Amino acid sequence: MTPHRLDLSVLSxxxxxxxxxxxxxxxxxxxxxxxxxxxxxxxxxxxxPTILFPVVFYVMFGILMGGKRGGLDIAAYLLASYTSFGVxxxxxxxxxxxxxLERDNGLLVLKRALPMPPAAYLLGKMAMAMVVAAAIxxxxxxxxxxxxxxxxxxxxxxxxxxxGVLGVLPFSAMGLLLGTLVRxxxxxxxxxxxxLPMAFxxxxxxxxxxxxxxxxxxxxxxxxxxLAQDAVGMPSRGATVAHxxxxxxxxxxxxxxxxxxxxxxG
Amino acid sequence: xxxxxxxxxxLQGVRKRYGALQALDGVxxxxxxxxxxxxxxxxxxxxxxxxxxxxxLLRADAGQATLFGGDPQDIRLRRHVGVMxxxxxxxxxxxxxxxIRQAASYYPTPRSVAxxxxxxxxxxxxxxxxGKLSGGQQRRVQxxxxxxxxxxxLFLDEPTVGMDIQARQGLWAAIRRLVGDGCGVVLTTxxxxxxxxxxxxxxxxxxxxxxxxxxxxALRARIARKRVWCTTALPLARVAEWDEVAEASREGxxxxxxxxxxxxxxxxxxxxxPALSSLEVRAAGxxxxxxxxxxxxxxxxxxx
Numbered sequence: 001m002t003p004h005r006l007d008l009s010v011l012s013x014x015x016x017x018x019x020x021x022x023x024x025x026x027x028x029x030x031x032x033x034x035x036x037x038x039x040x041x042x043x044x045x046x047x048x049p050t051i052l053f054p055v056v057f058y059v060m061f062g063i064l065m066g067g068k069r070g071g072l073d074i075a076a077y078l079l080a081s082y083t084s085f086g087v088x089x090x091x092x093x094x095x096x097x098x099x100x101l102e103r104d105n106g107l108l109v110l111k112r113a114l115p116m117p118p119a120a121y122l123l124g125k126m127a128m129a130m131v132v133a134a135a136i137x138x139x140x141x142x143x144x145x146x147x148x149x150x151x152x153x154x155x156x157x158x159x160x161x162x163x164g165v166l167g168v169l170p171f172s173a174m175g176l177l178l179g180t181l182v183r184x185x186x187x188x189x190x191x192x193x194x195x196l197p198m199a200f201x202x203x204x205x206x207x208x209x210x211x212x213x214x215x216x217x218x219x220x221x222x223x224x225x226x227l228a229q230d231a232v233g234m235p236s237r238g239a240t241v242a243h244x245x246x247x248x249x250x251x252x253x254x255x256x257x258x259x260x261x262x263x264x265x266g
Numbered sequence: 267x268x269x270x271x272x273x274x275x276x277l278q279g280v281r282k283r284y285g286a287l288q289a290l291d292g293v294x295x296x297x298x299x300x301x302x303x304x305x306x307x308x309x310x311x312x313x314x315x316x317x318x319x320x321x322x323l324l325r326a327d328a329g330q331a332t333l334f335g336g337d338p339q340d341i342r343l344r345r346h347v348g349v350m351x352x353x354x355x356x357x358x359x360x361x362x363x364x365x366i367r368q369a370a371s372y373y374p375t376p377r378s379v380a381x382x383x384x385x386x387x388x389x390x391x392x393x394x395x396x397g398k399l400s401g402g403q404q405r406r407v408q409x410x411x412x413x414x415x416x417x418x419x420l421f422l423d424e425p426t427v428g429m430d431i432q433a434r435q436g437l438w439a440a441i442r443r444l445v446g447d448g449c450g451v452v453l454t455t456x457x458x459x460x461x462x463x464x465x466x467x468x469x470x471x472x473x474x475x476x477x478x479x480x481x482x483x484a485l486r487a488r489i490a491r492k493r494v495w496c497t498t499a500l501p502l503a504r505v506a507e508w509d510e511v512a513e514a515s516r517e518g519x520x521x522x523x524x525x526x527x528x529x530x531x532x533x534x535x536x537x538x539x540p541a542l543s544s545l546e547v548r549a550a551g552x553x554x555x556x557x558x559x560x561x562x563x564x565x566x567x568x569x570x
Contacts, residue, residue: 014335015332015334015335015336015337015340015342015343016334016335016336016343016346017336017340017342017343018342018343018345018346018374019342019374020342020345020373020374021374024371024374027371028371028372030371031367031368031371032368032371034368035357035360035364035365035368038359038360038364039357039359039360040359042359042360042395043359105353105354105355106351106352106353106354106355107354107355107356107357109323109351109354110349110351110354112322112323113321113322113323113344113347113349113351113421114344114349114369114372115341115344115345115347115372115373115415116372117341117372118341
């Protein structure tokens, strides 16, 4: 195929660097993201529970048992909280479980040996988590506005969508960190042990009171839920900027810890 | 041993330790273009560690690993390199063509999917999900991913494990073709006939050290022993006591004698049994040479 070229780089003691045009590097990122998205869209074991749980919960509690109670629009409240609950999963499980498995089964080592752009692996999984999050928010919005009688302006719809799709990122970083702590098949159990209590303690299933409410700010999902509630016009606590900053801080913190662990332990 | 042709990969005085285990203990290794180097050795000999250092997956405790004259962790140098590792579970739901397309996107001037598939002999598998393939088919797909970037250097870690004979020979032919085009190959294998069929040079690793390096013929020659077969009336027990005989056994009708002095042994055999027949003298196979080399550290000559 390639004609054998005389390479004198060794004589000049200069490494034979193979540069790659920026356009092709970008293509590598896109192909990696495409592969990640395709592979999970075809994997019902991941996709079904991730999408069905928030949707089924919403149908049961938001539509069948919904209505107005004590002046609170249950269907709108649950739209926001199940959006928060829903988008946590693709981040936590998509990143955490897949990283834990791929650290175990040799795929991560192969990707590190191949000349894959180093960030492509993470960006690919991020794209996958955002696509799944978008699907979850869209389904919930559809159910809420078409079946549960929630009335939202176009701006509110757009805002909740943005909260959901971007809100997956701090949980992706958290999943990444968890994926560096456990290997292989133990990951789903560990992540569930965090996912469900955290959802409960952040008031995603019913409003919090007392001490639980006072300490809820320690959970990233609490901040996401406040942003989601605010997006659909429900009462929320705290300033929007503070919640955005808190989520950004969590994302950065988890990411740095995960990067440190990956560098040390691979 | 240096300076002839282009050094694609090099280990210089490399040491690597995992806890109490000294995985590599002062290893020097050079690979030039258009050459196939086979790394042989029992499990735990340090083969995978050597490859890991050359791919930038590991850092040496001492010494230096270089790839195309630079640091193997530099992605610009790894773009010359194709890799097939021993066990990597690729995403089962992706189709073979999609996997090739993805891997090819990492390289500046990759082969097309069709060309890659033709070389690896997997044209008929392109539309199939990876998880639905047999073990041997999966290995061929992994081989395709290794060559799709038009690499100048290929690392193949146990490439034919799980393949039937036909698939193995198909892969050997593909490897020979790539080497013929100027591609360098570092191959680790358990199958000695694989090294015999493919390798220009064989490097035997044992306990983290290179115990032998050279051509397949040179490796065999390092082992002075030859094997002598013959049908004879002489009793096995008596022949086994001769000074010329290192080992003696019976194989069916014939005696099988291992010796370091075949000429003297054959003369004595013919003298003591004029009716002796079916005489055959053969150099040890690579398998025997290999067993010999890795057997007893105390009696080994210093590594070349």
